[in-house]
Amino acid sequence: MNKIQKMTMTATIxxxxxxxxxxxxxxxxxxxxxxxxxxxxxxxAVLLGPWYxxxxxxxxxxxxxxxxxxxxxxxxxxxxxxxLAGLLYQKxxxxxxxxxxxxxxxxxxxxxxxxxxxxxxxxxxxxLFGFLxxxxxxxxxxxxLGYGLLRVLIKNKAIGGYNDENSINNRRF
Numbered sequence: 001m002n003k004i005q006k007m008t009m010t011a012t013i014x015x016x017x018x019x020x021x022x023x024x025x026x027x028x029x030x031x032x033x034x035x036x037x038x039x040x041x042x043x044x045a046v047l048l049g050p051w052y053x054x055x056x057x058x059x060x061x062x063x064x065x066x067x068x069x070x071x072x073x074x075x076x077x078x079x080x081x082x083x084l085a086g087l088l089y090q091k092x093x094x095x096x097x098x099x100x101x102x103x104x105x106x107x108x109x110x111x112x113x114x115x116x117x118x119x120x121x122x123x124x125x126x127x128l129f130g131f132l133x134x135x136x137x138x139x140x141x142x143x144x145l146g147y148g149l150l151r152v153l154i155k156n157k158a159i160g161g162y163n164d165e166n167s168i169n170n171r172r173f
Contacts, residue, residue, distance in 0.1 A: 001048075010052045013040050014059040021060075021069040026138075033134050034064075037074070038102050038142020039149065041082040045098050046150055047159065050086025057082040076113035077135055081106030085143075095150050099143035103136070111135035 001009075017040040026033045037060060045053040057078035064070025084105030089098035111131040118131075153159045 006048050006052050009048060010044060010056045011059070013044050014056045014063065016040070017056070017060040018063040018067065018069075021064045022067065025069065033138035034070070034074070035138050035142035035145060037061075037078050038081060038106060038139045039146040040142075041078060041085050041106070042095075042098050042102050042143055042146030043150065045082060045086035045089050045102070046095055048086075050083055050090060053082035053086040054079050072117060073114045073131070076117065077106045077110030077139075080110045080113060081139060084109070095147055095154075099147040102143040102146070103139045106139035107136035108132070110139075 017037055020036045021034055024034070024036055037057070040060065041053055041057055044056045048056075058075070061070060061074035061078050064074060065072065081102045082105070084101035085098045086101070088101035089095070091097075111134075114131050114135075150159075
């Protein structure tokens, strides 16, 4: 897949994620959990690679914030998760590890990274691990959905040519 195709797919995934953000979200305190973003992170990490996945997460987070359907907490959560999902997939060539990277990157590291944003920039009362449960539920749900979608697409040979350069040897896990 050339760069133009990758940029087009990145923009398409970001657009679908942004549009669906007004339909599917769960408000939890001052944050909104959005499992579709995590599905998109796993999908773009496997199909496009880590840097396009991070770009997709940044574009989606920015558009969601501009539309009022996201929060500033979307940046560290989605971008760290997308990066870790892409890097783990790039190293292991297994979709399961990409999903695991999304959960660890967003659910743990991203949740902890939102603490300084909440307390220092927004002046909100928050505990260090206050975001952990919401981020874990959202990222786990989205990662499972992304894993399932990719398995179905691969099984039906719908994306055989798209993930060749990232890996085609992901059938075991």
